[in-house]
Amino acid sequence: MNYVFHIFTIISLYVILGLSLNLTVGYGGMLSLCHAAFYGMGAYASALLMVNAGWPFLPSFAIAVIVVGMLAYLISIPSVRFHGDFFVLATLGFQIIIFSILYNWVTVTKGPYGIADIPRPRLWGLSIASTPAFFVLSLVVTLGVWGLTRRLVKSPYGRTLEAVRDDELAALALGKDVIHFKRSAFCIAGSLAAAAGVLFASYARSIDPTSFTLDESVFILCVVIIGGAGNMKGPIIGAVILVSLPELLRLVPMPDAVAANMRQGIYGLLLVLLMRFRPQGIAGKYASD
Amino acid sequence: MEIDSLNKRFGGVVALDDVTLDFPAGVVTAIIGPNGAGKTTLFNVIAGFLKPDSGSVALLPDSDTDGSGRRFDIIGLPPNLIALRGVGVLFQDIRIFKRLSGLENVAVGAKNQPGEKPLNCLFQPARVMAREKEVIEKARQYLDYVGLADKAHLWAEQLSYGQQKLVAIARLLAGDAKVLLLDEPTSGVDPDMVGKLLALIQRLADTDGRAVIIIEHNLNVVKRVGDWVYLMAGGCIEVFGKPEEVLRDSTLREMFPTL
Amino acid sequence: MLQFMANGLCKGSVYALVATGFGLIYTTSRVFHLAHGAVYTLAGYALFCSITFLHLPLFISAGLALLVAAVAGALIEVIVYRPLDRKQASSAVVMISSLGVYILLVNLMTMFLGNETRILHSGAEPTVTFANVILTRVQLAQIAVSALFVTAYWFFLRKNSLGRLCRAVADDSVLASVLGANVEATRLVVFVVGSSLAGVGAVLVALDVGVEPNKGFPIVLGAAVACIIGGLHRFIAPALGGILLGLVQGLVVWRTSDKWESLVTFAVLICFLLFRPQGLLGMRQRAEER
Numbered sequence: 001m002n003y004v005f006h007i008f009t010i011i012s013l014y015v016i017l018g019l020s021l022n023l024t025v026g027y028g029g030m031l032s033l034c035h036a037a038f039y040g041m042g043a044y045a046s047a048l049l050m051v052n053a054g055w056p057f058l059p060s061f062a063i064a065v066i067v068v069g070m071l072a073y074l075i076s077i078p079s080v081r082f083h084g085d086f087f088v089l090a091t092l093g094f095q096i097i098i099f100s101i102l103y104n105w106v107t108v109t110k111g112p113y114g115i116a117d118i119p120r121p122r123l124w125g126l127s128i129a130s131t132p133a134f135f136v137l138s139l140v141v142t143l144g145v146w147g148l149t150r151r152l153v154k155s156p157y158g159r160t161l162e163a164v165r166d167d168e169l170a171a172l173a174l175g176k177d178v179i180h181f182k183r184s185a186f187c188i189a190g191s192l193a194a195a196a197g198v199l200f201a202s203y204a205r206s207i208d209p210t211s212f213t214l215d216e217s218v219f220i221l222c223v224v225i226i227g228g229a230g231n232m233k234g235p236i237i238g239a240v241i242l243v244s245l246p247e248l249l250r251l252v253p254m255p256d257a258v259a260a261n262m263r264q265g266i267y268g269l270l271l272v273l274l275m276r277f278r279p280q281g282i283a284g285k286y287a288s289d
Numbered sequence: 290m291e292i293d294s295l296n297k298r299f300g301g302v303v304a305l306d307d308v309t310l311d312f313p314a315g316v317v318t319a320i321i322g323p324n325g326a327g328k329t330t331l332f333n334v335i336a337g338f339l340k341p342d343s344g345s346v347a348l349l350p351d352s353d354t355d356g357s358g359r360r361f362d363i364i365g366l367p368p369n370l371i372a373l374r375g376v377g378v379l380f381q382d383i384r385i386f387k388r389l390s391g392l393e394n395v396a397v398g399a400k401n402q403p404g405e406k407p408l409n410c411l412f413q414p415a416r417v418m419a420r421e422k423e424v425i426e427k428a429r430q431y432l433d434y435v436g437l438a439d440k441a442h443l444w445a446e447q448l449s450y451g452q453q454k455l456v457a458i459a460r461l462l463a464g465d466a467k468v469l470l471l472d473e474p475t476s477g478v479d480p481d482m483v484g485k486l487l488a489l490i491q492r493l494a495d496t497d498g499r500a501v502i503i504i505e506h507n508l509n510v511v512k513r514v515g516d517w518v519y520l521m522a523g524g525c526i527e528v529f530g531k532p533e534e535v536l537r538d539s540t541l542r543e544m545f546p547t548l
Numbered sequence: 549m550l551q552f553m554a555n556g557l558c559k560g561s562v563y564a565l566v567a568t569g570f571g572l573i574y575t576t577s578r579v580f581h582l583a584h585g586a587v588y589t590l591a592g593y594a595l596f597c598s599i600t601f602l603h604l605p606l607f608i609s610a611g612l613a614l615l616v617a618a619v620a621g622a623l624i625e626v627i628v629y630r631p632l633d634r635k636q637a638s639s640a641v642v643m644i645s646s647l648g649v650y651i652l653l654v655n656l657m658t659m660f661l662g663n664e665t666r667i668l669h670s671g672a673e674p675t676v677t678f679a680n681v682i683l684t685r686v687q688l689a690q691i692a693v694s695a696l697f698v699t700a701y702w703f704f705l706r707k708n709s710l711g712r713l714c715r716a717v718a719d720d721s722v723l724a725s726v727l728g729a730n731v732e733a734t735r736l737v738v739f740v741v742g743s744s745l746a747g748v749g750a751v752l753v754a755l756d757v758g759v760e761p762n763k764g765f766p767i768v769l770g771a772a773v774a775c776i777i778g779g780l781h782r783f784i785a786p787a788l789g790g791i792l793l794g795l796v797q798g799l800v801v802w803r804t805s806d807k808w809e810s811l812v813t814f815a816v817l818i819c820f821l822l823f824r825p826q827g828l829l830g831m832r833q834r835a836e837e838r
Contacts, residue, residue, distance in 0.1 A: 085580045093814035100811035156404030163386045163397045170384035175372035265655035271648025
């Protein structure tokens with residue numbers, strides 16, 4: 001039973017990650033490959049605060065989200081000016097730079113060993129230690145993130161953001177501050193990813209840089225693309241599919257190493273097939289991409 | 290809008306050669322000329338996508354939404370700030386927002402939407418909703434005016450070229466610009482709609498008092514709706530005058546022999 | 549320091565080869581060909597299999613590896629990119645497809661050939677020494693062969709109408725096709741040439757340190773960085789960017805240690821994107837061209 005709650009918790013984390021990346025990729029039209037970096041920075045920020053400074057959960061959560069949001073803003077300053085391929089390259093660069101810092105700045109992040117003994121949250125006297133209890137917390141945060149993104153997306157902000165995605169020049173000609181839209185989307189997405197990171201840190205109780213690599217960024221991108229970018233259902237479907245798939249594959253008898261490759265290979269194949277035949281993903285609404 | 294001595298070279302090609310134009314409010318000014326005359330370059334300079342080598346593009350008291358009553362030079366401003374100063378453009382290739390519905394396209398055109406700031410969406414929902422109601426209502430009206438009320442919820446991508454153009458025009462109207470620059474507004478539009486469109490263009494100038502500039506290849510359109518005409522060729526203004534005079538001009542007859 | 553710079557030059561030579569191919573493909577077809585890394589890895593494994601299982605001599609195996617690379621590149625273009633181009637898919641869709649191809653191919657290779665590094669021969673390699681710098685024969689070959697191929701490529705494209713064709717297609721493929729250019733054939737040739745160059749690089753590296761399934765991605769990223777550093781407006785620019793990148797990496801490793809290598813590589817990328825996006829040899833782009 002604990003296992004089921006474990007899976008649900010992981011799914012909820014990826015729903016948060018997917019919904020937030022969807023803001024950048026699906027609604028903002030910017031392909032970002034540094035989402036795992038924000039995820040990781042959120043995890044490390046809260047872990048450091050809770051372990052080194054003994055802070056309780058909620059303030060750590062808040063500070064981690066805000067700090068990563070500011071960092072996302074800084075990163076967006078140079079990056080958002082670029083288009084298409086150059087933007088992706090820039091985010092790729094930041095992903096690798098941030099990973100390198102997490103991995104090599106041993107004095108602060110303890111390098112490859114990571115940070116251990118991260119406590120489970122204590123909220124208003126209640127200890128959220130067990131897996132089912134943590135799932136409830138995670139679910140609450142996920143619903144919050146869902147509500148927030150939905151509000152943004154359905155508002156004039158979301159509409160104009162999509163306009164910027166569809167034709168930046170035309171949006172400019174209508175008086176829209178295109179840079180502001182792109183930057184804010186990127187920033188908000190980064191903050192929300194950090195929220196997932198904080199949850200992950202408290203859940204896993206120990207973190208290390210290998211959870212936040214470029215591969216992870218690619219995985220989160222798969223969640224968004226396969227599920228369907230540009231609408232609210234897609235990332236949820238994507239998270240459910242991509243988290244359950246490896247568990248299902250476990251049922252097929254296959255050596256472990258091969259299983260991992262098979263799973264990755266399937267993601268690759270799915271991406272190629274989807275882009276060719278259904279670029280809007282499983283839940284996407286548009287006929288084109 | 291007043292344009293003074295615009296010059297623009299691209300490498301060895303002179304796109305604009307000491308171009309001076311005047312676009313008074315309440316008047317429809319047409320710019321005609323063969324391909325390569327510099328019309329597109331002029332369009333891009335006015336819209337802010339291109340910086341000229343020298344010259345000025347100024348908005349004057351009538352058309353300056355700022356209301357400060359002074360001459361305001363828009364050279365060097367980015368396109369969105371120029372748009373906020375009251376200049377609206379219609380692109381020749383439309384540039385509709387493909388994955389938004391017709392209604393959403395027009396709604397995007399509206400200026401001053403507090404809902405475009407994320408913080409407002411989260412913390413001032415009432416104010417955002419109030420303005421949004423207005424915006425949507427007006428957007429419906431504009432769509433209705435161009436005859437596409439029943440297509441409001443279709444994605445723009447699913448509309449025909451002519452319909453997309455009408456949506457783009459409605460989108461432009463939603464922005465309430467004082468100076469309108471329309472690049473081939475009637476191309477691709479159904480003949481029955483063209484009449485309505487031309488009437489609209491006329492009204493925008495005569496009744497609303499806006500300065501309307503049209504770039505056209507269709508000389509009939511120019512005859513029907515133009516108050517003044519500039520003929521451009523090779524980056525210079527060749528002829529200027531009332532449509533009847535210009536269309537009788539010998540230079541033009543050389544360029545458009547089929548007239 | 550010279551030793552590190554020399555090692556960097558060898559690495560840079562390989563980057564030059566892969567970057568030249570990547571750059572050619574990008575400028576002509578606008579495809580951000582991440583799967584280039586998979587083609588690179590395939591070539592390495594082809595060499596390995598040919599020598600180890602088929603027991604073919606070195607030069608024949610190398611030729612086979614190049615052939616495999618060329619065919620793989622061509623197949624990817626025809627099966628994956630061409631249909632997308634016909635649909636006028638956005639560059640994001642194309643890049644994601646490319647990523648998918650890379651992931652698929654690399655995992656297939658790993659499933660069949662395992663995750664460990666396979667080396668081609670064990671034992672010490674004969675070395676050459678000059679000016680306090682020690683290089684193995686293979687490393688020297690990296691520099692020499694790379695220079696040879698890149699120069700040949702450059703001559704070929706300059707003197708040949710193919711070069712002009714590539715430029716035309718790169719600038720405006722619709723116009724080019726209206727004027728009679730066979731855009732799809734040009735793209736195919738470009739993929740074949742570009743992939744072969746990557747194959748050369750893979751062979752040179754395989755002979756040096758062996759083959760490993762995951763080296764393709766860092767190499768293709770390095771190639772992309774090299775294209776930014778060197779620029780994309782001249783045929784030769786990515787190659788120079790590659791060499792420069794190798795040298796910079798050598799410097800970093802000399803000064804600090806190799807753990808900071810990737811950080812510096814991408815920090816350099818960010819700097820170039822910010823301050824000189826057209827690369828060292830590039831021209832300023834007109835604003836409307838974006």
